[in-house]
Amino acid sequence: MARSGDEKQGKLDFDESRIDSGIDSYKSIPREQDGISHSSEDKDKNCALEERLDSAYVSSSLTVDSLGDIIEKCSISECESAAECEYTEEEVSFLTTVTEDGDTILHLAIIHEEECFARQLIDLFSPDLMDIQNNLYQTPLHLATYLNQSTVVKSLVEKRVSLELQDQEGNTPLHVACEQGFWDCANEMMHSASPSKLAYVLEAQNWRGLTCLHVAVLHKHHRLLRLLMKSGADLNIQEGTSGKTALHVAVELHDAPAVNMLLNKGANVDAAMFNGCTALHLAVGRQDATIANLLCQAGADKMIRNMEDETALDLADGNDDILALFPFDDIQIMGRTVMSFS
Structure with missing residues (x-):
C-alpha cells in the first residue's frame, strides 16, 4: 500500500555506515558459541541477545535487532507480496543500495x-540486481547456499539468477553446496537449471582446478556424488592442476564406496593423470589392496606405464596381497629361467 513520500522517506532513514559485509568473518564465528540455533523457535528466542559480525574488514558490526529496525523501515515488510507494493524513488534507492563492502540489502538479509x-x-x-557480487565476489546465491537456506536458494533459482558466477576462490554456488554437503541446495540448483547452463556449471573449475564432482568426492559426500552423476556430470573430467579424475581422488582418499560408485557408473578405470599414473598406480603405490582389487575386477590394465616408465606392479613394494592380483610369467635372467610360476 502506497504512502506519502515524506512518510516513506522518514521510515527509511538509517545509519548506512553500520552495514558491512562478508560471509568469511561470519563463518569464523563458532555456531555453538554465537547463540544461533537452526530451529525457528530457538532463533526467535536468541535473536534479541546476540551481535554477529559480518564484515570482512571487521570495521563494525550489525546486530540482528538493528537489521530488524531496517526491515521495519521498509514498506515491503508490510505487503503481502512485494509485487503489490508501490515505492518512491528514494525507497527504491534504499532497497538497491550497495554498501562500501559490496553488499546489497539482500546479501545482508541472507x-x-x-x-x-x-x-x-x-x-x-x-x-541482474540479485547477481551483484560483494567484495568477496559472493552473490546472494553463494551466501544462501553457504548458510544452507534451501528455501531462499529455491526462490533465487526460480528467478533465474546466475549459477555460473564464481567467488574469490573460483567457486560457483554449486561448488559451495558440494563442499558443505548441502544436498537440498544442490538439488534446487540442478533441478532448475537449463541443460546448457547445468553442463557449463558441472564443467566449471575453481581456482584450485576442481569441478563440483571433484569437490564432492574430496569431501566424501556420497549422496551428492550420486546426484551429480544422475545429473550428467562427466565422470572422466580432469582437474586442472595434475589431471586427476574423480576416480583418482577417491583412490587417494582410500574411499572404496566412492570408487565403486564411479566404476559402476562407467568411470574410465584406465584414465591417466598428466604424469601418466592411472588409478591402479595410485592404489598400489598407497598399498591399498582392497581398492586395487576393485580396479582389477573392473578391468584395469596392469601394464600401463607412467612417465617414470613404471607399471603398477613396479610400485607394489613386496606387498603380498597386491602381488597376488598380478599374473606372473616365468622370470628369466640372461635367457635362463630362474623362477617358474606355472
Missing part, C-alpha cells in the same frame, strides 16, 4: 538469516 524478508526482496528484485 547473512542474518532473515529468510522471509530475503524472499520478499527476491520477489521484488530483477535477476
Whole structure:
C-alpha cells in the first residue's frame, strides 16, 4: 500500500555506515558459541541477545535487532507480496543500495538469516540486481547456499539468477553446496537449471582446478556424488592442476564406496593423470589392496606405464596381497629361467 513520500522517506532513514559485509568473518564465528540455533523457535528466542559480525574488514558490526529496525523501515515488510507494493524513488534507492563492502540489502538479509524478508526482496528484485557480487565476489546465491537456506536458494533459482558466477576462490554456488554437503541446495540448483547452463556449471573449475564432482568426492559426500552423476556430470573430467579424475581422488582418499560408485557408473578405470599414473598406480603405490582389487575386477590394465616408465606392479613394494592380483610369467635372467610360476 502506497504512502506519502515524506512518510516513506522518514521510515527509511538509517545509519548506512553500520552495514558491512562478508560471509568469511561470519563463518569464523563458532555456531555453538554465537547463540544461533537452526530451529525457528530457538532463533526467535536468541535473536534479541546476540551481535554477529559480518564484515570482512571487521570495521563494525550489525546486530540482528538493528537489521530488524531496517526491515521495519521498509514498506515491503508490510505487503503481502512485494509485487503489490508501490515505492518512491528514494525507497527504491534504499532497497538497491550497495554498501562500501559490496553488499546489497539482500546479501545482508541472507547473512542474518532473515529468510522471509530475503524472499520478499527476491520477489521484488530483477535477476541482474540479485547477481551483484560483494567484495568477496559472493552473490546472494553463494551466501544462501553457504548458510544452507534451501528455501531462499529455491526462490533465487526460480528467478533465474546466475549459477555460473564464481567467488574469490573460483567457486560457483554449486561448488559451495558440494563442499558443505548441502544436498537440498544442490538439488534446487540442478533441478532448475537449463541443460546448457547445468553442463557449463558441472564443467566449471575453481581456482584450485576442481569441478563440483571433484569437490564432492574430496569431501566424501556420497549422496551428492550420486546426484551429480544422475545429473550428467562427466565422470572422466580432469582437474586442472595434475589431471586427476574423480576416480583418482577417491583412490587417494582410500574411499572404496566412492570408487565403486564411479566404476559402476562407467568411470574410465584406465584414465591417466598428466604424469601418466592411472588409478591402479595410485592404489598400489598407497598399498591399498582392497581398492586395487576393485580396479582389477573392473578391468584395469596392469601394464600401463607412467612417465617414470613404471607399471603398477613396479610400485607394489613386496606387498603380498597386491602381488597376488598380478599374473606372473616365468622370470628369466640372461635367457635362463630362474623362477617358474606355472
